[in-house]
Each structure stands twice: as structure tokens, then as C-alpha cells.
Amino acid sequence: xxxxxxxxxxxxxxxxxxxTAATESEALAGTVHVVGWPAPNLTGDTPAIELGDDPVYxxxxxxxxxxxxxxxxxxxxxxxxxxxxxxxxxxTVWTFDLRTGLYWWQGEHVTADDLVKFLKAELAPVISIRxxxxxxxxxxxxxxxxxxxxxxxxxxxxxxxxxxxxxxPFFRPTGAGVDGFKYECVGLYRPQAASWGVALAPTPGYKSxxxxxxxxxxxxxxxxxxxxxxxxxxxxxAAVTSSPATRPPDASFACSHTLELPNxxxxxxxxxxxxxxxxxxxxxxxxxxxxxxLASSGAAALAEIANSPIPKNHPGYDAKLPPQGFDLKAAxxxxxxxxxxxxxxxxxxxxERGEPIKLTILTQSNQAGLAEKVIMDALSAVGIAVEFxxxxxxxxxxxxxxxxxxxxxPRVSYLPYFHSSAKLEWPVQPVTDKNLDRDLEKYAISITYxxxxxxxxxxxxxxxxxxxxxxxxxxxxxxxxxxxxxKLAKGIISQRNPDWFRQLLF
Amino acid sequence: xxxxxxxxxxxxxRAAGQLSANLLDYLEAFVxxxxxxxxxxxxxxxxxxxxxxxxxxxxxxxxxxxxxTSVNEVVCHGIPNAKQKxxxxxxxxxxxxxxxxxxYGDTSRMFYVGSSVSSAAKKLSECARISLFKGxxxxxxxxxxxxxxxxIQQYAEAQGFSVVREFVGHGIGRTFHEDPQILHYGQxxxxxxxxxxxxxxxxxxxxxxxxxTKVLRDGWTAVTIDGSLSAQWEHTIGIxxxxxxxxxxxxxxxxxxxxxx
Numbered sequence: 001x002x003x004x005x006x007x008x009x010x011x012x013x014x015x016x017x018x019x020t021a022a023t024e025s026e027a028l029a030g031t032v033h034v035v036g037w038p039a040p041n042l043t044g045d046t047p048a049i050e051l052g053d054d055p056v057y058x059x060x061x062x063x064x065x066x067x068x069x070x071x072x073x074x075x076x077x078x079x080x081x082x083x084x085x086x087x088x089x090x091x092t093v094w095t096f097d098l099r100t101g102l103y104w105w106q107g108e109h110v111t112a113d114d115l116v117k118f119l120k121a122e123l124a125p126v127i128s129i130r131x132x133x134x135x136x137x138x139x140x141x142x143x144x145x146x147x148x149x150x151x152x153x154x155x156x157x158x159x160x161x162x163x164x165x166x167x168x169p170f171f172r173p174t175g176a177g178v179d180g181f182k183y184e185c186v187g188l189y190r191p192q193a194a195s196w197g198v199a200l201a202p203t204p205g206y207k208s209x210x211x212x213x214x215x216x217x218x219x220x221x222x223x224x225x226x227x228x229x230x231x232x233x234x235x236x237x238a239a240v241t242s243s244p245a246t247r248p249p250d251a252s253f254a255c256s257h258t259l260e261l262p263n264x265x266x267x268x269x270x271x272x273x274x275x276x277x278x279x280x281x282x283x284x285x286x287x288x289x290x291x292x293x294l295a296s297s298g299a300a301a302l303a304e305i306a307n308s309p310i311p312k313n314h315p316g317y318d319a320k321l322p323p324q325g326f327d328l329k330a331a332x333x334x335x336x337x338x339x340x341x342x343x344x345x346x347x348x349x350x351x352e353r354g355e356p357i358k359l360t361i362l363t364q365s366n367q368a369g370l371a372e373k374v375i376m377d378a379l380s381a382v383g384i385a386v387e388f389x390x391x392x393x394x395x396x397x398x399x400x401x402x403x404x405x406x407x408x409x410p411r412v413s414y415l416p417y418f419h420s421s422a423k424l425e426w427p428v429q430p431v432t433d434k435n436l437d438r439d440l441e442k443y444a445i446s447i448t449y450x451x452x453x454x455x456x457x458x459x460x461x462x463x464x465x466x467x468x469x470x471x472x473x474x475x476x477x478x479x480x481x482x483x484x485x486x487k488l489a490k491g492i493i494s495q496r497n498p499d500w501f502r503q504l505l506f
Numbered sequence: 507x508x509x510x511x512x513x514x515x516x517x518x519x520r521a522a523g524q525l526s527a528n529l530l531d532y533l534e535a536f537v538x539x540x541x542x543x544x545x546x547x548x549x550x551x552x553x554x555x556x557x558x559x560x561x562x563x564x565x566x567x568x569x570x571x572x573x574x575t576s577v578n579e580v581v582c583h584g585i586p587n588a589k590q591k592x593x594x595x596x597x598x599x600x601x602x603x604x605x606x607x608x609x610y611g612d613t614s615r616m617f618y619v620g621s622s623v624s625s626a627a628k629k630l631s632e633c634a635r636i637s638l639f640k641g642x643x644x645x646x647x648x649x650x651x652x653x654x655x656x657x658i659q660q661y662a663e664a665q666g667f668s669v670v671r672e673f674v675g676h677g678i679g680r681t682f683h684e685d686p687q688i689l690h691y692g693q694x695x696x697x698x699x700x701x702x703x704x705x706x707x708x709x710x711x712x713x714x715x716x717x718x719t720k721v722l723r724d725g726w727t728a729v730t731i732d733g734s735l736s737a738q739w740e741h742t743i744g745i746x747x748x749x750x751x752x753x754x755x756x757x758x759x760x761x762x763x764x765x766x767x
Contacts, residue, residue, distance in 0.1 A: 293555045345544065
């Protein structure tokens with residue numbers, strides 16, 4: 001009877017997806033290998049912000065209190081039974097109602113006091129940047145008002161809503177450390193770092209309550225030596241840039257299950273650059289990029305062309321915005337109009353001082369990368385030379401930066417990067433604009449409420465298109481192999497569904 | 507180091523090879539008097555991009571164009587340019603390499619310009635083509651690179667021509683140039699043993715006169731030392747695990763007109 005009660009409690013944590021999972025999970029006990037998913041950053045005093053939303057690692061280890069569910073187009077409670085906002089006595093009050101039956105990694109019950117400490121820390125002005133926001137929370141008090149209930153009282157109504165901590169891992173510091181970590185979370189699994197990746201074992205508090213497989217999460221490039229009960233292989237396009245993700249040489253080229261990734265290959269222009277700082281120049285460069293050739297040549301089916309920093313699979317993406325096509329002639333005309341001319345089709349293009357134009361672009365990969373070659377080819381077609389650098393010295397300026405940008409999914413909030421008050425330690429200063437600032441803020445505020453206006457992202461997308469401050473080339477995909485054992489229907493894997501990985505497992 | 511490929515990889519390389527082969531089919535219609543080699547280059551570049559490929563030669567170690575156009579006495583690596591217009595009676599080698607799915611496909615053919623190409627030039631071109639297939643016929647699991655060179659040299663010299671020494675075939679895959687080197691001359695039974703998983707080019711350059719060449723000041727264009735005509739044909743081939751030898755850069759049109767050797 002006691003065991004049955006505990007089982008029900010565990011299921012309540014995952015009520016959205018696990019109601020029917022009890023019998024299937026019995027069959028899954030053993031070890032499941034997950035090979036090829038990027039390893040998380042588990043070090044430091046706090047879990048990395050991206051961990052809470054990571055579909056493979058985050059939900060298992062460090063789930064957040066609430067999250068943005070793009071499938072449902074709403075913010076939803078995960079570790080909470082409820083989250084309410086009300087006005088009382090001239091103050092704004094948020095009430096957090098914790099689920100029962102939550103355990104820390106070491107097996108201790110989660111209490112309201114734990115939540116109080118977490119909220120005090122996370123809502124503090126400085127640390128709140130971790131959630132991708134830049135607003136001051138102002139004066140507030142956090143008090144436990146019941147064994148599972150915590151209230152946050154704001155002296156002034158904050159700019160943002162109660163779901164501001166969407167995706168932020170719920171954790172507590174542990175001082176001495178647990179298995180090498182200085183914090184612990186409330187996931188069904190607790191991690192142990194291994195040379196090949198991360199081993200996940202059931203958290204003691206939940207372990208006795210249901211049959212859960214061990215998870216062995218192999219980092220990219222690591223090959224399992226033991227035999228698993230079941231395995232999921234994830235492959236990424238490798239040829240676009242020389243990233244550490246390499247496509248296995250003997251891999252089948254058919255990919256029955258693709259996963260759209262919020263990873264974008266883009267040039268981020270430096271607004272201080274004499275040419276990269278000019279909108280018309282950036283737009284001309286964008287027209288020169290043979291995106292489809294890069295997608296098919298470098299990435300096979302594992303990327304698709306993109307020209308907006310908003311991932312296509314986000315519900316806020318505006319598909320009506322005209323795409324930037326490849327148009328060599330238009331680009332040449334635009335460059336000529338800017339006064340950047342060349343004497344003949346074989347001579348270099350000159351800047352206003354009569355000097356041959358040479359752009360310097362910072363890149364993470366080596367210069368043999370296909371993306372670098374394609375950019376170099378495209379620009380040389382109009383007489384512009386490009387030098388790629390993998391390192392620069394302090395104070396050295398570049399015109400732009402080629403990067404595989406992992407978008408903050410599912411929020412897709414560019415506030416911490418492209419808002420004019422964002423404090424970045426990037427080697428380039430991104431192009432910013434007051435319209436972009438305004439629209440970034442409106443959207444970012446919206447997603448802190450239960451019913452976000454995801455369509456506001458369309459305005460951000462238009463601002464990016466107007467500015468062309470980033471030249472986006474590709475949106476990457478991953479290939480999920482060997483899901484046959486999991487009886488996965490084709491096409492079911494969508495990043496909009498925050499539980500896609502768990503649905504493979506359970 | 508020779509990078510061996512799986513059968514799946516070799517068959518995947520066919521996509522790059524096919525694009526390169528189809529590109530040469532496409533260019534054939536434009537090879538006529540008055541057309542500049544730069545126009546051919548631009549056509550090739552656009553075709554490659556529009557068909558989802560990337561022209562590999564462009565910017566490769568500083569090479570400035572997307573294809574190589576080698577006219578008459580130019581042995582290889584001729585740089586397309588606007589001033590060089592094709593003339594009736596010229597012979598031209600167009601060498602293309604496309605990148606598709608991260609793999610390279612390298613091939614070249616000779617084309618006749620107009621209707622006045624001399625029979626001597628045609629004989630040279632045909633000799634280079636048959637030499638290529640003589641070389642391919644020498645490829646089998648367990649044979650050696652010297653077998654390829656010997657087959658080519660024996661045939662070409664029997665026709666009264668010479669085989670260029672300074673430029674050779676090469677392994678190919680995810681990079682443009684890999685091991686092994688494929689010499690187009692040599693002795694049977696010598697050289698690297700051929701085996702399953704190898705993918706390489708055979709690209710004999712056959713000269714009407716002396717085999718020696720020199721490279722012009724541009725650092726790329728190689729010409730015959732004596733100003734005689736030169737011809738070259740090239741394919742990328744692979745050896746499957748079954749031992750079957752596959753040509754990866756043949757278009758349907760080419761398959762139909764393979765020489766009988």
C-alpha cells in the first residue's frame with residue numbers, strides 16, 4: 001500500500017506524460033545508451049541555465065518549476081501544482097504551490113523553505129539575468145505560507161510575469177558537494193560525470209518506487225563499449241563546420257527521424273566595422289550566400305536554409321516574411337551603389353579610399369570548414385577577399401563572427417544578445433536598434449506570463465530582417481537513429497514538444 | 507595515409523561525381539568559338555550552386571576560379587579568364603570538382619571547339635581517353651598503382667605520345683587530395699597495393715611532344731615544355747568491398763559511349 005502511494009506521487013510529478021507509462025517502464029529497466037547528444041555543462045556552483053530546458057538532460061536531472069511549452073503555446077507548471085498572481089493590499093503577490101513527493105538528488109524531501117531560498121536567489125536582480133531577462137525585480141519578500149506554499153510579495157508590480165523562471169533549473173546549493181556537484185536538483189535522475197559523458201542513476205527518493213533504467217549519456221565522439229538494453233543515437237551534420245560532431249563514416253545516409261534543432265549558422269556583424277556596420281553592405285553579402293548549396297553539400301539532409309535568427313519551427317516564426325534569395329547580380333549592383341566598385345570582373349573590389357576590400361571574420365572552426373569556403377567563394381565572386389581568423393588579440397577588431405549559435409530554446413529570447421543594453425563578452429559588438437530593443441522587450445515580457453503572445457516574435461523577426469545585423473545561413477537538424485525499439489512513429493520528434501525525449505524512453 | 511571508405515560512403519560519393527559529370531554534359535553546348543573561358547567558368551559555377559553543390563577548385567590553395575580550363579598546349583590548371591576566347595580548331599580540357607554532402611567528385615573531359623579540330627588533335631584526345639580506361643581496367647583488388655601507370659604509359663607511348671610525369675592522380679573523399687598518388691606511368695607490380703575502400707582519380711595527361719611541362723608565372727597554368735598539344739581525361743573511381751570497381755563520375759551519356767578497350 002505504501003509502495004503504491006509512493007508510485008502515485010512520482011507519477012504526479014510527471015502527470016502530463018507518465019500516466020500510461022508504468023507497465024512500459026518495467027520493460028525498460030536496464031541501461032539505455034544515448035549517444036551523440038551534446039554534453040551539458042554540469043560544473044560550477046549552479047546548474048547551467050540551458051540545462052532546465054534541455055530535452056535530454058534537463059528534464060531528467062534538473063527540471064524547472066515551470067516551463068514554456070510551445071506545443072501548447074503556454075507556460076505550464078512542472079514541479080508546481082499551481083502558480084497564481086493576484087493584487088492584494090496594493091502589492092502584487094505570486095503564490096507558488098509545490099507538488100508533493102519531490103526529492104533532492106540525495107533523497108531528502110523538498111520543502112517550502114527550499115523554494116523560498118531558491119526564489120530569493122533567482123529573483124535577485126543580478127542573478128535573474130540567468131533566465132535571459134534584464135529587468136530588476138525591485139523590492140520583494142518571499143515567505144513560506146504553508147508546507148508546500150510560498151508567496152512572493154512585490155512592493156511594485158514587476159514588469160514581468162510569474163513565469164519569469166520558465167526553464168530555470170530548480171536547485172539548492174550543497175556546500176560540500178554531492179558527487180562532485182555544488183548543487184542538487186530534483187530530477188528523477190542524478191548525474192555522475194564520467195570520462196565518456198554522464199551516467200544518470202535514479203535519484204534515491206524515487207528509485208524504490210518504480211522500475212527506471214539507468215541512462216548512459218555519451219558525449220559526441222564517444223563510443224560505448226558496453227552493450228545497452230536499448231540505445232538512441234543522435235547524429236548532427238558535420239561537414240558544414242569543423243565542429244566536434246562527426247558523422248560516423250559507416251553511417252547509413254537515410255534518416256527516418258529528424259529533429260529540428262534551434263541551432264543556426266550565422267555571421268554576426270560588428271557594428272563598428274566600416275563595412276559590416278552598414279546595412280546595405282550586410283544585405284548584399286546576404287544575397288551572395290548560396291544557402292541551398294551549403295545545406296546540401298555540407299549538411300546533407302541535416303540542415304535547411306535559413307535567413308532569420310528565429311528558428312522556423314518556433315510558433316512565433318513569421319513564414320510570410322520574404323526569404324533572402326541568392327542573387328549575385330543584385331548584390332553586385334548594391335555594392336556598386338555603395339561606391340564599392342571594381343574595374344573588371346577579375347579585379348578586386350575597392351573601398352571608398354581605393355583600397356582592395358578585405359573582410360576579417362572570426363570563426364571557431366579551422367579554415368578548411370565548408371562554411372568558411374562557401375563564404376570565401378561567395379565574396380570572391382564579387383571581388384571581396386576574406387580572411388578567417390580563429391583567434392584575435394585583445395583590442396583587435398574583426399568585421400564579423402561566424403558562429404553556430406545555439407538559440408535559447410524554447411524562449412528564443414535574444415534580449416541578452418541583441419538588446420542595446422546587453423552586456424556581452426563577445427569579440428564583436430552586434431548591430432542594435434531601438435525598434436529591435438522595443439520588440440525584444442515586448443516579446444520577452446510576454447513569455448513570462450501563462451499565455452504568452454508568441455506572435456510578438458514576428459516583430460522581432462522583421463526588425464532583424466530590416467537591420468540584417470546577422471546573416472543567417474542554415475538551421476541545423478539532428479538525426480535520431482535506432483528508435484525502432486521504442487516504437488516511434490515517423491515524424492513524432494518535434495522540438496516544440498518539450499517531452500520528446502522522455503516519450504522515447506517511457 | 508589512405509582513408510578507406512565503406513561501400514555506403516563510396517556510393518554516397520556518387521552524388522558529387524554525378525553532379526560533376528552532369529556539369530560537363532551541360533557545359534558541352536557552350537564550348538564553341540568566341541566563348542571565353544571565364545564564361546564557361548561562370549556557367550559552371552552557377553550550375554553547381556543551383557544543383558546543390560559547391561565548386562571545390564575556387565579558392566583551393568588560392569586558385570581563383572571554379573573550374574580549370576586548359577586549352578591546346580596547356581596541360582592542366584588553366585585559369586579561366588575573359589580575354590581567352592575559344593577559337594575554331596582549339597581543344598580544351600575542362601576539369602571540374604563538385605562537393606556534395608561533404609564529398610568531392612573530380613572529373614575532366616576534352617572538348618573540340620568548332621569544326622576545324624585537326625585529326626592529330628583528335629587522335630591525341632582519343633588517346634588520352636582510352637588511356638584513362640586502360641588505367642581503370644588495370645584496377646582490381648590486389649593490383650598495384652604501378653599496374654595503372656604501366657597500362658597507361660604502354661598504350662600512350664605505343665600511339666606515339668608521351669605521358670606527363672609532374673602531375674598525378676590522387677585519393678579523394680572528404681578532402682580534395684588524399685593518398686595514394688596515382689602515377690600515370692611506371693612498372694607493373696610496383697607501387698601501392700589496391701584494395702577495397704580506396705577511392706582515387708585517374709587522370710592521364712598525354713602530350714603530343716615531350717612529356718615535360720612548365721608552370722607559368724600565375725603559379726597554376728602548366729604548359730608543355732615544347733608548346734605541343736596536350737590532352738587529359740579523368741574519372742574518380744572506387745573499389746567496393748566486393749572488389750567491384752565503380753566509376754563515380756560518369757554521366758549516363760558517357761556510359762553509353764565508353765570506349766571499347
